[in-house]
Amino acid sequence: MDELNDINKQNDKIALTSAQLKSFLKVNHALGKLIYFDEAGLRDNVIIDPVFLVDVLRSIVTDDQFWPEHLKEILKSLKESGKLLKRDLYEIWKQDCFHQKDDEDGSDFFLVPCMISNKREESQQIDHDRSIHLAYRFKEEVVPPAILYRFIATFISIWKLRVSAKSSRLMIFTDSADIGIPCGTDLCFFDHTLSAKEWICPEHKTKHKTNDVSIWFADKLHTKDDRCTENCPGLDKVWLDRQPEDKHLGRLAAKLTNEDTRKIYIRLQEVDPALQWNIINESSKRGGFDIKINALYDWKKSSVFASFKQLQQSLNDEDIDIHKLCQISREVKKEFNQPREKLQLRPSISNTQKLPDHIGNQTFQLGIELGLSVVEMQQIESNHVTNLRSQTEEVLNKWRRLPEATYEVLEKALHLEETIGMTPMKLEELLNTALRM
Ligand SMILES: [Zn+2]
Ligand SMILES: [Zn+2]
Ligand SMILES: [Zn+2]
Incomplete structure (x- = not known):
C-alpha cells in the first residue's frame, strides 16, 4: 500500500485523494483486476496479480493428489488440526515453482479450517451447562461466505482448543471446535451462567473472571437492578x-x-x-x-x-x-435452585392450582409473558368478564398446551419484575408439590 501511495503521489496534480484511491482499488477488485480487502489486517496490502494469490492458496487448499509425496505428513496434520505451521509453509514453498520471500514477523502458524477433514462423532456428548450456544439471525437473505470457518478461527484465537482426554487429539472438526479457558497448562470449562464475578477452578485453584465467557451474551441478560451501562447507545x-x-x-x-x-x-x-x-x-x-x-x-x-x-x-x-x-x-437470567431436569418438566393442572390466588389482576401481563398473544388474552378476558380467577386458570391451561410450557418458563414469567415479581422462595412454596417429587 505504501508503494502504491508513492506511485500515486508522483502524479502531482492529478494524484487521487486517499478516498479516491480506495474507491479505485474497490472498483478494480470488483472487476477482478486486482485483490483488495478493506478490512482490518488486510487493507495495507494490495495484490496486483489475482492469479498469484490463487496459486499461493492452491499450494495449501488443494486435493491430496496434488500434494508432493515428501510433504504428505504436513497435509495429514493440517487435515487433523486445521493448523499450518509457518516452517511447514516454508517447506511447501521451497518447491521449485515458488519464489520465497522471508517474513520473520507474525505468528508461528496459520489456521486453515476448510482443510479439516475430521468429523465430530455422533456419540459426542456436549456438556450443555458449560457450553455457549450462539444463534445468529442474518439481516440479509445470504449467509456470509465461510462464516463457520471465520467463527472457528476467531474463537480459537481467543481461547484454546480442547484436547480429547480419550484419544488425546485436538477437538476440532469440519463444522465445530471445542474450546475452553486456558488455566495453567490446561483448560477449564465452567458454567457460563455463573452469577459471581470470579470463579475458582477446583482442580487448579486458579481464579477466573466469569466475564471471559459471559461477555458473549451478557447484554441480553436481565441484571439485578436492570440498568444499562453508562455508555449504552440503546438497542442495536x-x-x-x-x-x-x-x-x-x-x-x-x-x-x-x-x-x-x-x-x-x-x-x-x-x-x-x-x-x-x-x-x-x-x-x-x-x-x-x-x-x-x-x-x-x-x-x-x-x-x-x-x-x-x-x-x-x-x-x-x-x-x-x-x-x-x-x-x-433482555431475558430473565435463570437463578432458580431446582435441578435442571425438573425445570424442564411440564407442570400439571394440580401443580399450578394454588397459583391463581397469588396473581391477582396481573393475569393479562402473565399470559403475554408466557407466550399467549394479545388477541388470545383479549378472548380469555371476555370469556370471564368478571371472574379474574377463571381468567388466570384459563391462561394457565392454555399455556400448558404450548410446546415450550415448562417450569422454567413459568418461573421466569412469574419472577419478572414488571409482571408479578414473585421471589424464588415464594415460587418454590407454591409449586412445591411438583418440585419435591
Ligand atoms: Zn481454571
Ligand atoms: Zn482449571
Ligand atoms: Zn440501554
Missing part, C-alpha cells in the same frame, strides 16, 4: 429493525404510565390517534394495564411494519427514557 440495529413481539409490548406497557403511553400512541398511530385513544379507553375493561397494552397492540396491528425503531423514536420525541427498550429486550 438488529433489534431496531425487529418487530416487537406481544411479549415485548406487554413488558413495555408495564414500564410506562398511562399518560406516557398516550403520548407515544398519539405519535405512533397515523390515523385519527386522539379518537382511537378514546375508543381504546372506553373498550378496555379493566383500565390500567389493559389500556396500555391495547393501545400498543393497536399500533402494532395497524401499521405496516411496527418496529422497535419507531418505538424508540416516539420515546425520544416525548423525552421518555429509551433504555426501557433495552430492559424489555
Whole structure:
C-alpha cells in the first residue's frame, strides 16, 4: 500500500485523494483486476496479480493428489488440526515453482479450517451447562461466505482448543471446535451462567473472571437492578429493525404510565390517534394495564411494519427514557435452585392450582409473558368478564398446551419484575408439590 501511495503521489496534480484511491482499488477488485480487502489486517496490502494469490492458496487448499509425496505428513496434520505451521509453509514453498520471500514477523502458524477433514462423532456428548450456544439471525437473505470457518478461527484465537482426554487429539472438526479457558497448562470449562464475578477452578485453584465467557451474551441478560451501562447507545440495529413481539409490548406497557403511553400512541398511530385513544379507553375493561397494552397492540396491528425503531423514536420525541427498550429486550437470567431436569418438566393442572390466588389482576401481563398473544388474552378476558380467577386458570391451561410450557418458563414469567415479581422462595412454596417429587 505504501508503494502504491508513492506511485500515486508522483502524479502531482492529478494524484487521487486517499478516498479516491480506495474507491479505485474497490472498483478494480470488483472487476477482478486486482485483490483488495478493506478490512482490518488486510487493507495495507494490495495484490496486483489475482492469479498469484490463487496459486499461493492452491499450494495449501488443494486435493491430496496434488500434494508432493515428501510433504504428505504436513497435509495429514493440517487435515487433523486445521493448523499450518509457518516452517511447514516454508517447506511447501521451497518447491521449485515458488519464489520465497522471508517474513520473520507474525505468528508461528496459520489456521486453515476448510482443510479439516475430521468429523465430530455422533456419540459426542456436549456438556450443555458449560457450553455457549450462539444463534445468529442474518439481516440479509445470504449467509456470509465461510462464516463457520471465520467463527472457528476467531474463537480459537481467543481461547484454546480442547484436547480429547480419550484419544488425546485436538477437538476440532469440519463444522465445530471445542474450546475452553486456558488455566495453567490446561483448560477449564465452567458454567457460563455463573452469577459471581470470579470463579475458582477446583482442580487448579486458579481464579477466573466469569466475564471471559459471559461477555458473549451478557447484554441480553436481565441484571439485578436492570440498568444499562453508562455508555449504552440503546438497542442495536438488529433489534431496531425487529418487530416487537406481544411479549415485548406487554413488558413495555408495564414500564410506562398511562399518560406516557398516550403520548407515544398519539405519535405512533397515523390515523385519527386522539379518537382511537378514546375508543381504546372506553373498550378496555379493566383500565390500567389493559389500556396500555391495547393501545400498543393497536399500533402494532395497524401499521405496516411496527418496529422497535419507531418505538424508540416516539420515546425520544416525548423525552421518555429509551433504555426501557433495552430492559424489555433482555431475558430473565435463570437463578432458580431446582435441578435442571425438573425445570424442564411440564407442570400439571394440580401443580399450578394454588397459583391463581397469588396473581391477582396481573393475569393479562402473565399470559403475554408466557407466550399467549394479545388477541388470545383479549378472548380469555371476555370469556370471564368478571371472574379474574377463571381468567388466570384459563391462561394457565392454555399455556400448558404450548410446546415450550415448562417450569422454567413459568418461573421466569412469574419472577419478572414488571409482571408479578414473585421471589424464588415464594415460587418454590407454591409449586412445591411438583418440585419435591
Ligand atoms: Zn481454571
Ligand atoms: Zn482449571
Ligand atoms: Zn440501554
